[in-house]
Amino acid sequence: MARLLGSVRARTTVGATAVVAGALVAAGLAVVLLLRGNLAGQADLRAEVAAREVAAQLATGTSYGGLDLPDGEDHPVQVVGEDGRVRAVSEDLQAVRGTGSPDVRPGGSGRGGGDDEDDRDDDPRRGEVSDDDPRLSTGTATVDGRTAGYRFAAVEVTTPRDETVTVYAGADLAAARDAVGTVTRAMLAGLPPLLAVVAGVTWLVTRRALRPVEAVRAELAEITASGDLARRVPVPGARDEIARLAATTNETLAALEESVARQRGFVADASHELRSPIASLRTQLEVAAAHPELLDVDGLVEDVVRLQHLAADLLLLARIDAGDRPPARPVAFGRLVRDELDRRAPRDRIAVRPSIEADPQVMGVPGRLARVVGNLLDNAERHADGAVGLSLRAEAGTAVLRVADDGPGVPAADRERIFERFVRLDDARSRDEGGAGLGLAIARDLVLAHGGSLTVGEAPGGGALFEVRLPAT
Template sequence: MRTTLGAVAIVTVALLAACAGLLGVIRHGLVGSAERTALTRAEAVAAVTGSGRLVDRLAVPEGEDSLLQVVTDDGRILAASHNLAARGPVASFEPADGHEAAARGLDLALRSDPQPHPFRIVAVRATTAEGSGVTVYAATSLETARYTQDLLLRSMVWGIPPLLLLVAAVTWRSTGRALRPVEAIRAEVAEITERDLGRRVPVPASRDEVARLSLTVNSTLDRLEESMDRQRRFVADASHELRNPIAALRAHVEVGIAHPRLLHGGELLDDVIRVQQLADDLLLLARLDAGQSPERSALDLRDLVRDTVARRPEGRVPVSVSVSVSVSVSVSVESTGPALIHGNRGQLARVLDNLLDNAQRHAREAVVVTVDAGPAGVLLEVRDDGAGVPEADRERIFTRFTRLDASRSRDAGGTGLGLAIARDIATAHGGTLGAGPGPGGRFALRLPADSSM
């Protein structure tokens, strides 16, 4: 409705302006034509006056659309057309000094009609054969101009309303057709619920803004459905992971209540620590999924690596290997060049801790951390001399709650969230984290360099 009213209003203003302009142009043209006709006749009479051949009765075309009159300076009529016989001067103005003629519009009442009629009258100065000055007045009727103007105005009055109705109908129909897909999109989106995210809005065949809107809405629904599926899987996996340590805690508590002497505090503490670690990981993942951005600052990744490795106790995580003896894992740091980045120190330290935990869990004798800075950014690599990650599983290991083999059991391994957390943190910092080819295990973290430092 607003579009239709707006279009009609604009067209109305445009038509009225065009009509006013057209009427003005037509009137100006007709008045100019009448003035030129009168001037031509006045100049012809002036020439006759100067030659001494002026007669009392001046000839004009039949009818009363032309007037002629020759008036002396003292107001006497020397000659006039038949329609001005026995009438005083029709005008009293004269051309200004330096001008040959002057023109004005006058309303004159003629002998056959007492009602005044519009004329365009021209005054031209002339000199008689005797040398006396006279003024020749020639007038042409503007009745034709007025009739033409009235006819055009009546045509517009009767023609504009149907044209406006046509504009309104076309605008209403075209706008309705353009908005019909939008209404279909609105209706479809209104029926989509969180339990029915598989539905999509219709995409019109036209390649216009509405089609792009439909594609954008469908893309948004795809992301929303993916997010909801991911959330459901996350809740289901978290519930499954929490069930075992909570059940173990309950069993220990029940045993402690029934048989206090059989209660093993160490096992109970391990279960509590595992539940706490899992809760911390779930809370961090929830914050990362919510897009929370902690405070960031400029830091040197070399210093962060040195500090993180220095505070880690040796053998913090037991290592199980396929041989008959257990081996300890040594951690060394190699650094080349400056490694200036912009990020959150705590979260990046968490990434390194998770990578080191994973490497220590699978290494035989050594874990090496290297930091290298270049034009493309900063590269941090954590390598171990373990079996490495099969090529088919190098992406799957970053899925939450993923464990590849029996060596990554719940007793010897982590929660299955460490690598997923590390990749989410890397992505939040504008970087990437991936597993590379061997020998051994290799994880590469790439971060953009801080250009402000």
Template sequence: MLARPVTWWRRQSLRFRVTAAATAVLALALAGSAYVFVAVLGEALVRSIDDQVYQRGREIVALSDANRLSDPVVSVDNTIVQVLDRDGRIVDATPNTDRLVPLLSAQAREAAVRTGEPDFLDGRPYALPGPLRVRALSADRGVTVIVARSFGEVESSLVTIGHVLIAGMPLLLALLAAVSWLVAGRTLRPIALLRRGAAEVGATARSRRLPVPEARDEVHALATTLNDMLGRLEEADARQRALVSDAAHELRSPLASIRLQLEVALSHPEGQDWKETAEGVLEDTLRLSRLAEDLLALARLDEGRTGRREPVDLAEMARRTAERYGLGLDLPPGAAPVVLGDALDLRRVLANLVDNALRHAASAVRIGVRAVGSAAELTVTDDGPGIPPEDRERVFDRFTRLDDARSRDDGGAGLGLAIVRTTVEAHGGTVHLEDASPGLRAVVRIPLAR
């Protein structure tokens, strides 16, 4: 049964829930405050009456002890006074009370004198309206003074205050609910604008941004964050579209070459060198295969699917690569730097850097490995023409090749350095190109394994 109200509550709008919660909290606070106010006020009024009764009683006791009591006793502020002798007979009293029947019985008088505390007394049996606050004090010669005062006025005042509070609280709650509804609506208006703005963002309006409120509050931070996210998504979408376009362009060339060679061979089969045709088709097929492998590698890295992490000895990996390609090797003495990563991915990084260096080197390529602080540094240096400083970052973009590389048949698809950067960043490292004077040096830094 409890699940239904909870479900109903969760389905209401945030504006309604904020207003209802604020109104409910204020209702509880007002009810508690009203109860405390009435209780404290009632106690204060009772204490005031008790003080007046006690002061009047002390005055009568003093007058009785001095034999100066008037007959009848003067009534002050409608205070009721009865003076009883040792035998319990009323010897003096105010005009507003009975002179025959004491307000308190002998047992009650004895208890009141002993405790010295006032008490409530029903005045109706004594033809007095409402309840009374009564107190008994002892005087000389066995005289007892009974002093009382009507509590009806205080009771009537408390009832009136209660009625005012009961009638005013709903009006106050209604006013607060209306104000809360308006304030919540104005507070949530920027969120409504964000919602409408987000609904208008679509495939045809990728560059659209959400409205940012002027107030530097949480909604402003939310709108800024969402706009940053839209910017990143737009940038990722642009990269994806560029990747698809460039991939289609790179695939078109070998496929067109294969188609052309096969069409020529089939059109003139009698004069065709089929071995040469097969070699040409095989070369273009290998180019397609390398492109597909590079695209799959980039897709895997973009999804964050790296291989298992294990200690990799960069010095040993560099030594084997140098031996396979016949390259120079620079290894410092001492312990070899070891990083934590996927050995296959790191070997691909080194192979791509070496292949790129060999394509542009004039005579020599060298591999270097050393520890620099808390990172392992892997370098591949060639003595080729190098790359202008303004292009050293651009070559890490996908399908980016400089003009001289595009003119070469073995220039590749422009994915080698993009795979290098993506792989190195997945291992928490950095890669950049610098001038080797002459030539170019690729520098890879990866944190050392702890």
């Protein structure tokens, strides 16, 4: 249960339902407030119309007793003079609050005292109804034993006898309140079913949308269990994010399959290359044990040195594959090349003809950059007939190193293959002369790790031309 509630589908459903619930509550509250305000405005208008109708009768000279008053239950009316005495009330009006007087019978003591002259200046003229907006108030009235809330409008009028009175007329609020209550209850009753529908639809749609993801997950689980990297996850037909995820997953599986195949081939090739020097050492030691006088010390040393170099190359490749990146620092590439040439000079079979025109600065690891130069010179010396050339120059923010030889060159079809590990061309099959086929592979991996490129072409005078390009700082 906890797993189900913690799923993407459950979280999506809960989130969508919560958002819809919040939106519906906000919308419902706005509707209720607008409805209440509209109904209140209508009640104010009805009360004002009723008050002005009565005031118009008074303005025309109708006596208080002869007023045609509206139904008291719908529009209770009270006419109050300036002295506070009630002049007329609706029939069956038994009690009232919120008007000018609590009295519901004509007559009474009033408030006593005369009218203020300033107050009279604001009164409408004789036989006229005030044009001012009516005073509005909320109160209650009891009509024929029924008490209800009313909205009262107060309109002043001056009779032809020059008596100013205020007409209070009410509009029943029960209908408005009932309408607001009905709408509120309807919304509250409809909210849970609507949210249930939203949750159900979201649950079903999310399940349908995530079905391809589950298919990808299940296939990946089977691939992991079986170890068969040749399998691929299903790609949905829709061009959406899930389809792109599945396609990217297949690309990752393809890269992983290629990497594993390359690693297995590397291990097999390494085992094959290591077997020869180890077998040679064992043979020589067994012969030496049986016939000490036949011990070939120089041969043993050569085999040990070759085995040592091979182990070092394999270790370096393993570090490169593992993403080992020592901290880079500014390196004077021209000085590094000169130092490498000076170090190699005593043991070179063919003297290198250098042409160092610049000393560009590159970011890198000095030892690994020197290894690149050394591997390229070893390869050139191994295949050269009698000349090896090296040039270094700066071109448009790039350090360009070229190493050329006058050997047979590299056929166009093999110019990428020679950078693969343990690859030796037909004229370099001899393990004594051709090496293990790791030098160029190591050189390219190191150059790529420094953000550069290593390519091979044809030298101007024939032979092979290797070109290294590194970004200069």
